[in-house]
Amino acid sequence: xxxxxxxxxxxxxxxxxxxxxxxxxxxxxxxxxxxxxxxxxxxxxxxxxxxxxxxxxxxxxxxxxxxxxxxxxxxxxxxxxxxxxxxxxxxxxxxxxxxxxxxxxxxxxxxxxxxxxxxxxxxxxxxxxxxxxxxxxxxxxxxxxxxxxxxxxxxxxxxxxxxxxxxxxxxxxxxxxxxxxxxxxxxxxxxxxxxxxxxxxxxxxxxxxxxxxxxxxxxxxxxxxxxxxxxxxxxxxxxxxxxxxxxxxxxxxxxxxxxxxxxxxxxxxxxxxxxxxxxxxxxxxxxxxxxxxxxxxxxxxxxxxxxxxxxxxxxxxxxxxxxxxxxxxxxxxxxxxxxxxxxxxxxxxxxxxxxxxxxxxxxxxxxxxxxxxxxxxxxxxxxxxxxxxxxxxxxxxxxxxxxxxxxxxxxxxxxxxxxxxxxxxxxxxxxxxxxxxxxxxxxxxxxxxxxxxxxxxxxxxxxxxxxxxxxxxxxxxxxxxxxxxxxxxxxxxxxxxxxxxxxxxxxxxxxxxxxxxxxxxxxxxxxxxxxxxxxxxxxxxxxxxxxxxxxxxxxxxxxxxxxxxxxxxxxxxxxxxxxxxxxxxxxxxxxxxxxxxxxxxxxxxxxxxxxxxxxxxxxxxxxxxxxxxxxxxxxxxxxxxxxxxxxxxxxxxxxxxxxxxxxxxxxxxxxxxxxxxxxxxxxx
Numbered sequence: 001x002x003x004x005x006x007x008x009x010x011x012x013x014x015x016x017x018x019x020x021x022x023x024x025x026x027x028x029x030x031x032x033x034x035x036x037x038x039x040x041x042x043x044x045x046x047x048x049x050x051x052x053x054x055x056x057x058x059x060x061x062x063x064x065x066x067x068x069x070x071x072x073x074x075x076x077x078x079x080x081x082x083x084x085x086x087x088x089x090x091x092x093x094x095x096x097x098x099x100x101x102x103x104x105x106x107x108x109x110x111x112x113x114x115x116x117x118x119x120x121x122x123x124x125x126x127x128x129x130x131x132x133x134x135x136x137x138x139x140x141x142x143x144x145x146x147x148x149x150x151x152x153x154x155x156x157x158x159x160x161x162x163x164x165x166x167x168x169x170x171x172x173x174x175x176x177x178x179x180x181x182x183x184x185x186x187x188x189x190x191x192x193x194x195x196x197x198x199x200x201x202x203x204x205x206x207x208x209x210x211x212x213x214x215x216x217x218x219x220x221x222x223x224x225x226x227x228x229x230x231x232x233x234x235x236x237x238x239x240x241x242x243x244x245x246x247x248x249x250x251x252x253x254x255x256x257x258x259x260x261x262x263x264x265x266x267x268x269x270x271x272x273x274x275x276x277x278x279x280x281x282x283x284x285x286x287x288x289x290x291x292x293x294x295x296x297x298x299x300x301x302x303x304x305x306x307x308x309x310x311x312x313x314x315x316x317x318x319x320x321x322x323x324x325x326x327x328x329x330x331x332x333x334x335x336x337x338x339x340x341x342x343x344x345x346x347x348x349x350x351x352x353x354x355x356x357x358x359x360x361x362x363x364x365x366x367x368x369x370x371x372x373x374x375x376x377x378x379x380x381x382x383x384x385x386x387x388x389x390x391x392x393x394x395x396x397x398x399x400x401x402x403x404x405x406x407x408x409x410x411x412x413x414x415x416x417x418x419x420x421x422x423x424x425x426x427x428x429x430x431x432x433x434x435x436x437x438x439x440x441x442x443x444x445x446x447x448x449x450x451x452x453x454x455x456x457x458x459x460x461x462x463x464x465x466x467x468x469x470x471x472x473x474x475x476x477x478x479x480x481x482x483x484x485x486x487x488x489x490x491x492x493x494x495x496x497x498x499x500x501x502x503x504x505x506x507x508x509x510x511x512x513x514x515x516x517x518x519x520x521x522x523x524x525x526x527x528x529x530x531x532x533x534x535x536x537x538x539x540x541x542x543x544x545x546x547x548x549x550x551x552x553x554x555x556x557x558x559x560x561x562x563x564x565x566x567x568x569x570x571x572x573x574x575x576x577x578x579x580x581x582x583x584x585x586x587x588x589x590x591x592x593x594x595x596x597x598x599x600x601x602x603x604x605x606x607x608x609x610x611x612x613x614x615x616x617x618x619x620x621x622x623x624x625x626x627x628x629x630x631x632x633x634x635x636x637x638x639x640x641x642x643x644x645x646x647x648x649x650x651x652x653x654x655x656x657x658x659x660x661x662x663x664x665x666x667x668x669x670x671x672x673x674x675x676x677x678x679x680x681x682x683x684x
Contacts, residue, residue, distance in 0.1 A: 041550060042142055043542040046497055052396075052406060052439050053150055054451045054493025054507040055080075055161075057540065060142025066585045066595045068623030068636040070672060073132050076111070079145045079163055080540035080554035081579050083601050087648040087669040089251030090212070090220055091277055092306060093131040095648050097601065099147065099511065100534045100558030101160050102574040106130025107516075108459050108487075110157035112164045114241050114285045115296035115335070117358065119157045122384050122416075122462045124327030124365055125306055128157045134245030134281045136224050138177070138189055139204045141168045148489045148509060149457025150437050152392040152408030153337070153354060159457045159487045159513065167241065168193075169230040170200045173683040181677035185210035192684070199231015213672050214252040216270040222247040237289040243282070250276035253310065254667040256654055264656075267644070267670050271656065274322060274373045277306035297334040303327070307373055314655040314662045319371050323379070326366040333358035348398040353391075360386045365464075367472075380472050381421040386463055388414045394437075406439040408455075414483055416463040427467030433458050433484045447497055451507075454490045461485060481528055487513040501544030510535040512563070532572060534560035548588040555580040562608070571605040574614075574650065578602030591627045593634075596620065606651035612666065617645035619671060625679065634679035642674035 042060035051057070059078040069075070073084040073094035083097040096103040103109050107128040111118040113135060123129040146154065147161035154162045174192030179185070191204035204226045212218035228241040252270045259265050283300040309322040335356035342349055362384040369377040394408035412435070417428040437455030444450055465481040493507030516529040536558030543551045558577045561570040583597040598620045606612040620641055625634030646668040655662040 041542070041544065043552060044501060044503070044544055044550075046499060046503075048447070048449050048495060048497050048499075049443060051449075051495065052441065052451070053146065053148065053453045053491060054495055054505045055147040055491065055509070055538065055540075056145070057505070058142060058144050060140070060166075062587065064137060064140060066587060066593055066623070067583070068595060068597065068621040068638065069137065070621070070638050072135055072137055075132060075135065075137055075140065075143070075165070076109075076163065077581070077599070078143055079147075079161065080581075081538050081556035082109070082161075083576065083579055083599070085647040085669075087650075088253045088308075089218055089249045089276055090210075091133060091222070091247045091249035091279055092125070092251075092304075093129050093133075096130070097576050097579070098160050099509065099538075099556065100536060100560040100572070100575050100577050102572075102576075102604075103160065104128070106157060108157060108160040110154065110162040112162070113243075113283075114165070114167055114239070115287055116283055116285045116298040116300065117156075117333070120302070120327070120329075120331075121156070121358075121360055121386055121460055122362060122365065122464065124304060124325040124367070127462045128459065130157075131279065131281075131304075133222065133247060133279070134224060134243060134283075135165065136189065136191070136204050136206045136226060138175075139167045139171075139191055139202070139226065141166050147507075148453060148455065148491050148511065149435065149487060150439055150453040150455040150489070150491065152394040152410045152435075152437055153352070154457065155356065155390045155410070155412055156388070156458065156460050159459055159489070159511065167226070167228060168202060169228070169239065170202060175681055175683045177679065177681040179677050179679050181210065182675050183211040183213060185677065196229070197231065199229055202226075202228040202230070212252075213675065214268045214270065215266065216250060216252050216273055218250050218252070219276075220247070220249045222249075233288070238286065240284070240286045242284050244280075245282070246278075246280045248276075248278045251307075252669075253308065254648060254650060254669040256656070256663075257666040257668060258663065259656060268673075271312055272309045272320070272322060274370075275307050275309060277304065279304040292338050292340055294337045294339075295334070296336075298332070300331040302329050302331060307370060310652070310667070311654045311662075313657050313659075314653060316369075317655070319369070319376065320657075322370045322372075324366075324368045324370045324373075324375060326364050326368070327362065328364035329360055329362040331358070331360055344397075350396040350398075352394045352396075354393075355389070355391045357389045358387070360384070362386070378421060380425075382425075382464060383419050384416065384463060386414070386416040388412060388460075402443040404441045406437070406441075408437040410435045410437075412458070412484070414460060414463075416466075416483070418464055418467050420464070420467075422470065422472060424469045425464065425467060425472065429463075429466050429483070431466075431483050433486060435486075447499065448494060450492075450494050452490075452492050454488075456486060456488045458484050458486050482515075485513065485515050487511060502542070504539065504541040506537070506539050508535075508537045529562065530565060531563040532560060533563050534558055534572075536577070548586055550585050550587075551583070553580075553582045565608075569608045571608045571610050573606055573608060574604055576601040576604045578616075592625075593627070594622075594624045596622045604649075606649060606666065612651045614646065614649035614666070614668075617643070617647075617671065619643055619645060630683045632679070632681040632683070634681070636677040636679065637674070638677070639672060639674045643671065644673075645671045647671050 040061040084094040093105040105126040120129040145163040170193040176190040179187040187208040193202040206224035208222040225244045285298040288295045337354035365382040367380040368375045390412040392410035413432040415430040420426045435456040439453040489511035491509040495505040497503040512533045538556035580600045585595040600618040622637045649668040653662045
């Protein structure tokens with residue numbers, strides 16, 4: 001029997017998807033009296049002559065509506081090579097992986113929602129915290145993505161890549177959708193759009209509740225709402241979006257492997273029943289088209305409280321190590337961008353200039369000791385003001401009909417002030433960073449384009465790291481760290497497009513960072529890493545086999561290591577170097593839609609000497625629906641092979657209440673078991 005950990009299993013599943021295409025074509029190649037629907041696949045959009053790199057792309061439209069997803073965070077998995085997992089409850093940000101990076105909760109991949117940054121700076125739980133739970137997937141029209149530090153308009157948290165999610169301005173049909181799943185799962189979504197004066201209003205509401213598949217009920221209660229106006233304000237074309245999100249949940253975090261093998265708990269058991277949290281986000285975004293200028297503004301109110309306990313009784317054998325992280329802030333910002341086409345010495349030039357600014361007023365940035373969710377002491381109580389301003393300019397020269405060259409430059413300036421409970425850890429400072437980027441694209445033939453790119457980028461670190469003088473727990477002196485950490489990367493690749501339904505893009509990349517410093521919210525202090533280097537190759541392909549059947553495939557292989565360390569101690573831990581995904585989708589005019597998707601990520605070293613590994617994971621999801629007139633019924637089957645894989649695994653020391661001393665062990669969070677969800681949708 002094949003082990004679920006075997007790489008051969010992915011090959012078998014992949015082959016079955018290919019074979020399935022023939023079955024779909026045979027089963028559903030029939031005449032239909034239905035009116036033919038225009039299907040737009042974002043991945044089929046032709047990017048030859050417009051893309052600046054081989055790893056840049058667009059996903060959207062029909063790509064989303066046919067994709068069975070276990071959670072909203074999997075929206076980022078439409079970016080080729082990206083993985084979203086979870087090591088805790090469904091209310092917190094996912095764990096992300098891309099290009100050999102363990103991005104934690106978003107440290108080097110940035111996401112924008114209708115122009116508003118999703119990532120949080122100087123956050124109570126993790127730097128770059130990218131929580132997508134406030135997004136309603138059904139109203140996302142398209143996702144534009146780019147990888148690497150090759151783009152002057154991309155700033156903080158964009159070393160590995162970035163994405164921009166745009167919501168629909170109007171809906172073709174209003175709808176109400178109910179999803180029912182196991183363990184008391186209920187999800188209700190309703191959305192519609194209508195005319196108002198010279199513009200349109202779109203609204204969407206979502207409620208989701210579930211107890212999940214763990215022994216401890218997750219008791220998720222999530223509420224989302226959105227209203228968007230598209231039209232003229234005065235004589236200015238405008239889009240204004242208000243979104244509201246509120247969630248409450250209980251968590252089963254990663255558990256030590258020894259507690260399962262000993263029979264103390266089962267695979268979906270728990271150690272501490274008090275874990276969980278609550279979070280809310282209320283945001284207003286607005287964009288205005290003023291002649292050749294694009295103005296974007298946003299304001300957001302955010303709150304998070306998270307109870308955690310990764311080490312159990314390691315540090316405090318009597319009361320335990322449970323703690324609460326709290327973050328409350330107001331976020332304001334905007335950007336102004338201008339793009340003009342002209343000529344310079346007879347050479348056509350597209351010139352883009354812009355400025356963006358962001359201000360975080362973090363009024364509660366706290367870390368408390370807790371027992372049974374009750375606060376018993378304070379480790380950190382800080383408030384932070386953080387301001388950034390970025391300016392950039394980029395010039396794209398059309399040197400010939402086939403050759404384009406791009407030169408860009410960006411500067412980011414940060415200014416911050418920290419007011420800490422411990423006066424020694426208070427302070428203020430500022431920093432700035434220049435980042436050049438270069439690129440070239442050559443249209444070798446009508447169907448083939450070659451690319452080369454180089455650039456520098458950065459991620460910011462928790463600004464408390466720059467002013468910390470003493471460890472808030474031990475009182476020992478600490479080293480102050482840089483706030484802006486630079487990286488540089490290069491990429492060569494090509495894009496081939498038949499212009500009739502098939503395209504493929506291949507890229508080879510390298511990326512080096514000065515440090516992967518992170519602020520460890522679990523401990524209230526900083527933990528810098530050594531410099532790193534990564535290189536790899538990735539492929540992204542889409543094939544519209546016929547008008548009803550499409551196939552997509554992505555794969556990436558990365559090699560990474562810490563620079564300056566011995567070869568037996570230079571592995572980058574928790575970084576999956578092999579990722580692959582594939583999907584086969586049938587969308588016929590007979591009302592039937594079916595999609596099967598497989599996602600694989602390889603094993604990962606959990607220690608720098610590679611003495612401990614996390615096993616690989618392969619999950620397969622299937623979605624089938626049938627539409628008749630205004631009604632649609634469907635079924636999603638997630639993890640259809642019931643693979644006993646792990647979403648995430650770490651290796652660290654913990655101490656259970658019945659143990660005499662701490663033990664280093666693998667701590668894992670299992671993937672959800674096989675599950676079935678039923679969907680009923682009414683369009684109006």
